[in-house]
Amino acid sequence: MENTATTATIPDEIKGWNWGAFSFTYLWGIGNRTYLPLFALIPVFSIIWAFVCGFKGNRWAWQNGDYQDVASFKQVQATWNRAGVWAFAVNVLVSILVIIYFQLLITNLGHPFY
Structure with a gap:
């Protein structure tokens, strides 16, 4: 069977x-032999690049995969x-908990925690 992954067309x-x-940008890129996600190692730019990877990831993996x-x-x-959804959900949950913790910390400044 012909390897269709090397063709220029991307199946719908x-x-x-x-x-x-x-969620895993550069790790996903290395695992899928596509190295553009390595740009996610650049601080601040990585936030934007994660979205680019999410949108373009399947295309890149198809073109570079076997x-x-x-x-x-x-x-x-x-x-x-599956792993990416779980990682995203855990990150959102941890972020919410950190925000709540710091909000409580700020509102209780000057008051002992006992």
Whole structure:
């Protein structure tokens, strides 16, 4: 069977958001042999670049990967997507807890915590 991953066309089935590329940027890039996500190592720029990786991740992985068909591509990226969604959810939860903690700390300044 011909390796369709090397062709210039991107199948419609794989277009869309990639949570793995968004959440794990450069790690996802190394794992998928696409190195543009390494730009996420640049401070501040990494925030913007994470969104670019989320939008372009499937395209980059398809073009640089060694996938025999769309099904094998989707199977690999499904694992990255599950991990990416969990990582994003944990980061949001931790951020909310930190904000609540510091809000409580600020409102109780000058008062002992006992």
